[in-house]
Amino acid sequence: MSKFFMNTRNALVNDAIEGTIVGSRWQNLVQLDVDPFIRVVVRKEWQKDRVALISGGGSGHEPAHVGFVGKGMLTAAVCGDIFASPSVDAVLSAILAVTGEPGCLLIVKNYTGDRLNFGLAAEKAKRLGYRVELVMVDDDISLPDNKQPRGIAGTALIHKIAGYAAEQGLTLAEVTALAQKAIGATASIGVAMTGCNLPEEEGGAARIKDGHVELGLGIHGEPGAQTLPTVNSRELIQVMVDKLSAHLPAQGPVAALINNLGGVSPLEMSVLTKELVHSALRDRLSYLIGPAPLVSALDMKGFSLSLLALDATLTTALLAEVETAGWQPAVRWQPLTRQQAANPRQTTRVTPSVNARTGNIIDVVTETLLTLENELNRLDSLVGDGDTGTTFAAGAREIATLNREGQLPQDDPAALLTLIGDKLATIMGGSSGVLMSIFFTAAGQQVAEGQPLAQALLAGLQQMKHYGGAERGDRTLIDALQPALEALAEGADLRHAADAARAGADATAAMDKANAGRSAYLNSDNLTGHKDPGAYAIEKAFANLAAQAG
Secondary structure (H helix, E strand, C coil), X not given: CCCCCCCCCCCHHHHHHHHHHHHCCCCCEEECCCECCEEEEEECCCCCCCCEEXXXXXXXXXXXXXXXXXXXXXXXXXXXXXXXXXXXXXXXXXXXXXXXXXXXXXXXXXXXXXXXXXXXXXXXXXXXXXXXXXXXXXXXXXXXXXXXXXXXXXXXXXXXXXHHHHHCCCCHHHHHHHHHHHHHCEEEEEEECCCCCCCCCCCCCCCCCCCCEEECCCCCCCCCCEEECCCCXXXXXXXXXXXXXXXXXXXXXXXXXXXXCECCCHHHHHHHHHHHHCCCCCCCEEEEEEEECCCCCCCECEEEEEEEECCHHHHHHHHCCCECXXXXXXXXXXXXXXXXXXXXXXXXXXXXXXXXXXXXXXXXXXXXXXXXXXXXXXXXXXXXXXXXXXXXXXXXXHHHHHHHCCCCECCCXXXXXXXXXXXXXXXXXXXXXXXXXXXXXXXXXXXXXXXXXXXXHHHHHHHHHHHHCCCCCCCCCHHHHHHHHHHHHCCCCHHHHHHHHHHHHHHHHHCCCCCCCHHHHCCHHHHCCCCCHHHHHHHHHHHHHHHHHC
8 A cells, every 4th residue: 555645656747747736836837838748947038148957867756856946946856656767758858848058067966867867868969069077976985895875865065065156146057066076075974774765666765773873874764884773862863973074174164964864753853963063073164054855765754964165165155045945054153142031939938837737628628638649540541541630639748748838828828839830830739730720820819919719719710710710610629629619719618519410420421421531532332321531539538628607
């Protein structure tokens, strides 16, 4: 079964080219209308008054090569089928379409098919009277004994530098010389933990064992140089930097291209970038390109690093602006800076005070929740993920300890509620902690503004409902807490409030649908007959408060 979003295999490349052209923000690309199997994309505004740059190769390496066509980079891209070199006729069609008196430079990745097809097209074009030169990019250093190093992501750097030279109106010889200089100053190496999936082909991505990566895996899935038993980012970057550094001058600034081979998440690519700037290259890094896919390998779960040894000319070329969809502008690397900010945990300052009645209420509630830990977990395991008791107990334990050690402002209700809210957000964690923190924090604000305690607690509940999205009847602790607080606000005593909480909790056992929390994903068979654990906790807390009050 194919793992590709596509219409048909035969139409895949042509469909992708059309989508790339119509989606380009520069609207500066056109496709040559020659033959369905000749896939050439060129600059729309090209006037043949400067050296033309043509590159290409197999598709599947997007945004290369069409994504690099535009002002300041390529004049034309010739696209083959997936991982297959374009034909001689396709390359020749590109040469004939864009080459004027200044001539044309072909930039070719060092693969046999590309060398042969682009090379033969160059010779045919010369026979027709065109001035054509060819450079081969061989930046892959992963196989040191290979007499024909492959061209991989460093090719994008050559496109950029040669494109700058051509845009400045340099001669064909000068453009070729600068491209060759850039090739000699570039080294790349890749690593991957899976191969890539090909259209209508299964199993291609699963060759490498879990927990391992292959160093030097080719951009078409060719075997690499060695397998490493690690996926640790710091260790991988260290290995790659050590190997790359051996191919560059011992000193001097470098630019680093961090290339996503197609299947690595942006989160992971950012981690890899962080490790690169903290590596042994730290003091030599001047510019970063990426992290981004520039020369990908379909959906390969891997990345590559390309280093370019810089001088003034190469730096100027690298930084010049372009109008292409695929290039990522180089940014000057500078160490992370941090801005001092207030710690929200340190903003609540309270003065401990004593109020025997308040301290006793805190003791009763926290002891109730600690005693119920296992029972609440059992109830929650029937309707949720089984951690309500543990979550409530964590908050209760912290508040009980502060109460026992005399660190709470018992005689200052506003400060007490606010402090409890601060602690629960940190200690309880998850949604429950935040919701209870909102409840106590909002109630504390209301008390500070002069509201009676019962009305303040109802206001806190309203804010909890507002942010949490649950209402009475949604099968949550609100079904017990709201009627209890409403009873208190209407002047009822704790016994009547406890009765209201119990009735609300009992009602949750008859509800066959939850509209909030993890229980919302369960069917009625899991819910009916079981009280919501949060509502049950509220019921028992009020019951024990009423019993203690007599």
